[in-house]
Amino acid sequence: MRALALLLQLSDSALPTGGFSHSFGFEQYLARGEVKDARTFTAWLEVYVANQLTFTDALAMRLLYDGVDEAVLAERVVACTLPAQLRAADIAMAKRLRKIGVEALGTPPTQVELAHPALEYARITRHFDVPCSDAIMGHLTGTVNTLTQNAVRGIPIGQSDGQLVVAAAHAWIEHVCHVVKTLDEGDLGMVAPGLEIAQMQHERLRARMFMS
Template sequence: MSTDFLLLHLSDSALPTGAFAHSFGFETYMDADRITNTEEFQDWLQVLLDVQLTSADALGIRLFYGDPTEQTLFRLDERLFAGTPAREVREANARMGTRLSEIIEETYRTPLNSRYLELIKARELSGHPALAMAIAAWDAGIEVDRTIAAHLTATVTSLIQNAVRGIPLGQMAGQRVLFHMRQPIEDAVARSAQLTPDDLCTGDPGLDISQMIHETQRARLFMS
């Protein structure tokens, strides 16, 4: 099996994981008129990448690769769930992680990812998309930096597509943001290698609070 195909497949923005329904808090800034254009959204997205996505998703993948055992899987799943203060974002990650695990089990079935889905179905694990991606890519022998880069690119791409619809931005504006994010994604991959297990889910209070505020926002387009 081509490892390139697996990464392209699992990072495809058309993958039906439900990512299209989530803003991860940028809709709160839209409601407050703090994100109204391309530049403001790009600034928010880079902060999200530099802080939350690097210390949670990227580091979680790297830590699993360092010790790909069921014990590590339980510990990382628990810490990623508990380290996400906003309820909606916890639930969003669980939904997307469960759905991605189902897709992986059907298309790239191995004992490891089948076991992961069994544990989610039994509610022993909450599920997280970064861990689902880590399991599939590790199984296929894909190097950790490539896996992290693919996962971060997929997440950034989904959020840009949601901003194109929600703010709204033009399609070309979205492409400019995506092109701009290529270097921050590379930097995030490299920075995650310098982090330790103690850094897992070290977030930004402003991002966390905006994601919590969204839970009581009266009019909204997104679930989180």
């Protein structure tokens, strides 16, 4: 399979399956009135990309490409995800992506029990010899697309505003691809506490549109 076609498929906002059901914490900021329009959502998303997607997703992918044992890495990544809702969501979405990889794309199965979307994405792209930086860019772009579509529905913001957000994110993602090369295993899971606290508080929202 050609790398571009694979990345286009994997980076569609329909993946990971179930991603449309999750805000990954921004709904808590929405409930507090801190995220309320395209501008404030853009600010939140930039922090999310620079923290959670850099030090968890992107770094985990690079470490898998570097040859770190998949079982050990999966255990560490899941353990680093402290909010219970988000941890459960990641595992569920990752296992669905794993199934798609095996059944639709021909990726070899794995005996590793724990799963994370970034690692499953990297397993697929590595099998098809997609360069690591391209894989990271594809995964982060897909995540940004999914979150932006969720913001379009949830805040709401217009589709045109959503495209402006995605366009702004290109530079952030490019920066992540450079930063992740300078990190090591000890940096895995370094996330801004405010993001994690909001993700935990989301569990107790009285009314919510998203599962996390």
